[in-house]
Each structure stands twice: as structure tokens, then as C-alpha cells.
Amino acid sequence: xxxxxxxxxxxxxxxxRKLEFIEGFLLIIPSVLVLFLFGYFAFLYAFYMSFLKWNxxxxxxxxxxxxxxxAFNELLRGLTGASWYEVxxxxxxxxxxxYTAIVVPIQTxxxxxxxxxxxxxxxxxxxxxxxxxxxGFTCSVIIALIFIYFFSQRGFINYxxxxxxxxxxxxxxxxxxxxxIPAMAIVAIWGTSSNFAILFMAAMQSIPRDVLxxxxxxxxGPIKRFIYIVLPFIKPTVVYAIIVGTIGALQMFDLSFVMAxxxxxxxxxxxxxVLDIYRTxxxxxxxxxxxxxxxxxxxxxxxxxxxxxxxxGGGLK
Amino acid sequence: MKTRTYYAIITLVVGFxxxxxxxxxxxxxIIVSFMTWEQASKIPPDWIPKPFILSNYMKLFRxxxxxxxxxxxxxxxxAISTTNVxxxxxxGYSFAVLRYPGRDVIFNLLLTLxxxxxxxxxxPLYVILRYFNLLDxxxxxxxxxxxxxxxxxxxxxxxxSLPRDYFEAARLxxxxxxxxxxxxxxxxxxxxxxxxxxxxFLGAWNAFFLPVIVLxxxxxxxxxxxxxxxxxxxWYVEYTPIIAGxxxxxxxxxxxxxxxxxxxxxxxxxxxxxx
Numbered sequence: 001x002x003x004x005x006x007x008x009x010x011x012x013x014x015x016x017r018k019l020e021f022i023e024g025f026l027l028i029i030p031s032v033l034v035l036f037l038f039g040y041f042a043f044l045y046a047f048y049m050s051f052l053k054w055n056x057x058x059x060x061x062x063x064x065x066x067x068x069x070x071a072f073n074e075l076l077r078g079l080t081g082a083s084w085y086e087v088x089x090x091x092x093x094x095x096x097x098x099y100t101a102i103v104v105p106i107q108t109x110x111x112x113x114x115x116x117x118x119x120x121x122x123x124x125x126x127x128x129x130x131x132x133x134x135x136g137f138t139c140s141v142i143i144a145l146i147f148i149y150f151f152s153q154r155g156f157i158n159y160x161x162x163x164x165x166x167x168x169x170x171x172x173x174x175x176x177x178x179x180x181i182p183a184m185a186i187v188a189i190w191g192t193s194s195n196f197a198i199l200f201m202a203a204m205q206s207i208p209r210d211v212l213x214x215x216x217x218x219x220x221g222p223i224k225r226f227i228y229i230v231l232p233f234i235k236p237t238v239v240y241a242i243i244v245g246t247i248g249a250l251q252m253f254d255l256s257f258v259m260a261x262x263x264x265x266x267x268x269x270x271x272x273x274v275l276d277i278y279r280t281x282x283x284x285x286x287x288x289x290x291x292x293x294x295x296x297x298x299x300x301x302x303x304x305x306x307x308x309x310x311x312x313g314g315g316l317k
Numbered sequence: 318m319k320t321r322t323y324y325a326i327i328t329l330v331v332g333f334x335x336x337x338x339x340x341x342x343x344x345x346x347i348i349v350s351f352m353t354w355e356q357a358s359k360i361p362p363d364w365i366p367k368p369f370i371l372s373n374y375m376k377l378f379r380x381x382x383x384x385x386x387x388x389x390x391x392x393x394x395x396a397i398s399t400t401n402v403x404x405x406x407x408x409g410y411s412f413a414v415l416r417y418p419g420r421d422v423i424f425n426l427l428l429t430l431x432x433x434x435x436x437x438x439x440x441p442l443y444v445i446l447r448y449f450n451l452l453d454x455x456x457x458x459x460x461x462x463x464x465x466x467x468x469x470x471x472x473x474x475x476x477x478s479l480p481r482d483y484f485e486a487a488r489l490x491x492x493x494x495x496x497x498x499x500x501x502x503x504x505x506x507x508x509x510x511x512x513x514x515x516x517x518f519l520g521a522w523n524a525f526f527l528p529v530i531v532l533x534x535x536x537x538x539x540x541x542x543x544x545x546x547x548x549x550x551x552w553y554v555e556y557t558p559i560i561a562g563x564x565x566x567x568x569x570x571x572x573x574x575x576x577x578x579x580x581x582x583x584x585x586x587x588x589x590x591x592x
Contacts, residue, residue, distance in 0.1 A: 020415050023494040027411035031404045031464045032423060038461060039430040042438035042445070049440060056447070117332040122325045128336040130578075135339060137574055137581060139523035141541035142566045145548055146346050149556050154360045156345060194339070198582055222324045251434055254525045258545050274436045282530065287440045294437045301434075 050291035067292035100249040115200035136194035203234040373561035386543035394521035400463035409472020
């Protein structure tokens with residue numbers, strides 16, 4: 001039995017405990033090795049790479065902070081009005097901030113409305129609930145491809161917009177510099193609001209029935225009940241949804257890749273930070289610079305998250 | 318009483334409007350997939366395909382690589398579902414049932430990995446795969462996806478929810494924990510196994526980010542990536558075959574959704590209340 005040798009390594013445990021220790025480790029070791037390799041090792045490797053000048057083939061050269069300085073310079077030059085083709089990192093960051101500012105509030109509110117309707121006791125609403133959840137499980141690329149057709153000049157969206165707002169015109173959303181980000185935001189909202197609606201539905205189901213019943217007897221209307229009882233109850237879930245939604249929106253890649261194309265659209269109008277990192281690494285063959293940009297964006301992404309959590313995340317474990 | 322009916326009507330009206338918004342893209346695409354491109358681009362839109370044609374679907378299957386994309390995706394989905402079930406269940410069982418030093422530290426380190434976004438690790442992953450000569454190969458995707466933190470977490474939650482007595486009783490009879498895993502835990506985990514398979518398979522079917530980084534030649538593509546590739550070359554000619562492709566692409570989702578709605582929704586809820 002080869003096991004006996006391992007016993008010696010952990011002398012303080014009883015024989016039975018030692019066996020449990022070994023068996024426990026044998027069971028987790030395949031998963032832990034794989035996940036640590038593709039997680040922590042890859043992260044450290046990316047950190048190391050961010051100090052390199054390299055093109056996958058050449059000998060890597062350590063260049064200190066040059067990649068970081070270059071990235072910050074790109075952001076600064078973007079702020080002071082450099083041309084779009086010089087500063088894709090800045091354009092990507094700007095676009096993604098606009099996109100997030102549109103997507104997160106609307107999708108959170110919409111998800112709350114969907115959840116409220118789906119869990120209301122009005123007859124017939126449970127039929128709707130199933131329909132609300134479908135988009136959340138459909139592939140984002142497939143959703144994007146459907147919507148590209150809807151957003152075309154003679155597409156469905158322009159038709160509906162002209163019915164609602166006469167004289168809206170027939171813009172070509174996907175090929176327009178100013179409309180591509182709103183178009184992506186609409187696709188994202190339609191696609192992901194249902195995921196958050198599921199969370200809210202589950203949270204609403206955990207509200208004790210008698211609390212709602214009591215307030216009903218006290219004469220509070222549905223809207224009052226929603227604001228004063230339901231919302232405070234599910235606040236931790238809402239905070240969680242806002243954080244997850246923001247982190248997800250900031251990392252947007254696939255909608256941009258499909259709708260604007262891997263080149264980032266007309267004058268980078270559909271560029272995002274992750275698409276820029278992808279392009280730097282795999283189209284311009286500069287993995288060091290890509291890694292530095294990824295590190296900077298990671299920090300930019302988590303600082304506001306931590307501040308937000310400190311401020312509003314009291315109920316969140 | 319009157320205000321109550323008033324609110325019920327508002328709820329129904331708003332609910333119905335949202336119902337239209339959330340189903341319309343699917344309905345419209347299904348209709349359009351049977352239309353000629355000429356009819357599909359009419360404004361105001363036509364609602365009845367005339368003539369009713371199947372050629373959009375035929376054209377799709379005439380793309381030489383289309384069947385390969387479907388097969389690649391099926392291989393990918395089946396492979397990672399299987400590995401996730403075994404590796405994830407083993408780890409989840411160990412984290413939930415066994416007691417040993419370091420267990421919680423390792424588990425927390427795994428959970429922290431959920432916060433590490435793909436855009437940070439994608440370049441190193443590419444370099445690692447390149448080193449092992451696995452680029453442009455579906456095997457690379459399978460290795461990257463063979464177990465996910467999510468699966469381990471779901472499995473742990475599941476085994477924690479089972480009464481410990483099952484395992485303790487077998488333990489007193491002298492069975493080893495690994496034997497208990499195969500003889501007791503595995504047969505009891507049927508709902509968990511279904512949930513993991515549904516999740517991983519749909520994940521593979523919907524995958525885009527990793528395939529775009531790893532796969533280079535069109536015959537190795539997975540479904541979503543292939544459809545986007547076909548789209549990027551056909552846009553100005555004819556869009557209806559692509560719409561037909563999106564319908565085929567949503568079929569597995571629809572099927573899984575109808576059959577396993579409970580598991581899909583449960584999975585999302587579990588992820589929220591981690592810890």
C-alpha cells in the first residue's frame with residue numbers, strides 16, 4: 001500500500017483522520033489542479049507578461065513598466081482629443097462606460113417589473129413568466145444575429161419606432177457611429193434582464209406570506225407594498241444584481257464582436273475594452289501590452305465595486 | 318375592491334406588453350425563416366410567408382461546414398458535461414462530506430476564482446495551449462472547460478443538503494469515503510447530475526469567447542462562432558438563411574428549457590446565494 005508513506009507527512013492526525021485527509025485530497029485534486037492552473041497560475045502569468053515585450057515568437061524582453069506607461073498615455077491622449085485610431089483603449093473604455101450606464105439601470109428596473117408581474121397573484125400572469133425567462137438562456141451571439149436583422153434600415157425596429165414616433169426616420173443602427181452602442185445596449189437588456197428577473201422572483205418568494213397579508217389588511221396598495229415591504233426585503237439581491245450586472249456589462253465582448261465586427265466598427269464606434277485587449281493580443285501580436293491593459297482594467301473595474309459594496313452591501317454576506 | 322381590479326388590469330396590460338416584447342423576436346424570426354429575403358425586407362413587414370419556402374434551411378445545410386459545426390459543438394458539450402459531472406461531483410462531495418485540514422481554505426480559494434474575469438487570463442491561456450500544441454483544436458476547449466467552479470459549488474451545496482447519516486452509517490460499516498462516493502453519493506445525486514449536464518451542455522452550445530480565441534480554421538468552429546462566420550460573409554446578399562440558423566441554434570435551448578426549466582432556474586438561484 002503506497003498510502004502508508006503519506007501517513008508520515010501528517011503525524012499529528014489519528015490514523016482514521018489521516019485516511020480521511022488523503023481521500024479528501026484525492027477527490028479534489030483533479031479539479032483543484034485544473035482550476036488553479038487556469039485561474040491563479042494564468043493570473044500570475046498575465047501579471048508577469050505585462051512587463052514583457054514579446055510577440056509569441058521572439059525572445060521575451062523585460063521592459064519594466066513601459067506597457068503600463070503606454071496604456072496610461074493612451075488614456076491621457078484620448079482625454080486630450082487624439083484621433084480615434086490612435087487610442088482604441090480609451091475609445092473602448094468610453095464606449096463601455098456609456099453602454100454600462102444605459103444597460104445596468106434599465107435592466108435592473110425591468111427585471112424588478114418582470115419579477116413583480118410574474119409573482120403577482122393576478123390570474124394569467126404565470127403564463128407570461130415563462131416567456132420572460134427564455135431570452136436569458138439563449139446564446140448572446142444568436143440574439144445578436146436576430147437583432148442585427150431587426151436593426152437593419154428596413155427592419156422591424158425602425159418600423160415600430162416610426163409607428164410610435166412619426167418621423168423617426170430609417171437609420172441603419174448597426175452601421176451608424178452614434179447608434180451602435182444604444183443598439184448593443186438594447187440587445188443586452190433584452191437578453192439579460194430575464195436572468196436577473198429569476199433572481200428577484202426567487203428573492204420575492206422568500207418573503208414571508210403573513211407580512212404581505214398583514215400589510216394588505218392594513219390597506220396598503222400594491223405599489224406601496226412593493227416599495228415599503230418587497231423592496232427592502234430583496235435589497236441584498238438588488239445590490240448583488242447591480243454589481244454582477246455592472247461587472248458583466250463592463251466586460252462586454254461578444255455583442256461587439258458580432259454586431260460591430262472584430263475591427264471595432266466604423267471609427268471604433270463599437271469598440272470595447274475587452275475587444276481592444278483581444279485585438280492587441282491576437283491581431284497586433286503584443287501580448288505584453290494586452291496583459292497590461294487587462295491588469296489596469298481589472299483594477300478600474302473592482303475599485304468602484306468595492307466602494308459600492310462598502311456603502312450598500314450591508315445585508316450581503 | 319375597485320382599486321384592486323384597477324391594479325389587476327394594469328398588471329395584465331403591462332405584463333402582456335412585456336410578453337410581446339420578450340417573445341416577438343423569436344416569433345418574427347420563425348416566420349421570417351420561411352420567407353424569401355425579398356419578402357422579409359418589406360416595410361411594413363409581412364406576416365405570412367408567401368411563398369412558404371424551406372430553402373433558407375436547405376441553404377444553411379448546403380454550407381459545407383455547417384454539419385461540422387453542429388458535430389463539433391455536440392462533442393464539446395457531451396465531453397465537458399461528462400467531465401464536469403465526475404470531477405465536480407468528486408470535489409463537491411469531498412468539500413461537503415469529508416473533514417480534513419485545509420478544506421475550507423482551498424474551497425474559498427476556488428470561490429474567489431469566480432471573480433477573476435476571462436479577459437485577464439485569456440492571453441496566458443492562449444500561450445499555455447500554444448505551448449502544448451493544442452490551438453485550433455476542440456480538445457483545447459474541452460480541457461479548459463473540463464470542470465468549473467460553478468459545478469463544484471453546486472455539487473457541494475447539494476451534498477450539504479443531504480443528511481449526513483447516510484454517509485456516517487456506511488462509514489461505521491467500514492467503507493472508505495471513496496467507496497461511499499461511488500456506492501451511495503453518486504446514485505443519490507441524480508437531480509444534481511441533470512442540472513450539471515443541462516448547464517454545461519447549454520454553456521457549450523452558447524460558447525463564443527473561448528472558441529474565438531482558441532479555434533482558427535472554420536472547419537473546427539463551434540455553432541455560434543460558425544454562424545457568426547457565415548453571417549459575416551453573407552450579410553449583404555441574403556439574411557434569411559442566417560435567421561434560419563438562429564432558429565436551429567435556439568432549438569436546444571428551447572428543448573432544455575421545456576424539459577428542465579426547474580434545474581436551469583435552480584442553478585441560477587444557487588449561484589446567487591453562495592456561501
